[in-house]
Amino acid sequence: MKRLLCFLLVMVVTAILYQYRHVFINKLLMNEARRRFIISTMMNIKPIRRRMLARYSPFQ
Secondary structure, three states, rough: HHHHHHHHHHHHHHHHHHOOOOHHHHHHOOOOHHHHHHHHHHOOHHHHHHHHHHHHHHOO
């Protein structure tokens, strides 16, 4: 019973965070140095870089 309640609580918190993800992302990206660090870190991850380059490429 206790594990079920913990699981449900985690699911509810995850759903709330997912609904407001754009707010959290905007708050994270407000600082210029932090923005550069996050974007450079994301571009070092191959699947993310591939998706970003495919999505924002001028050659579409």
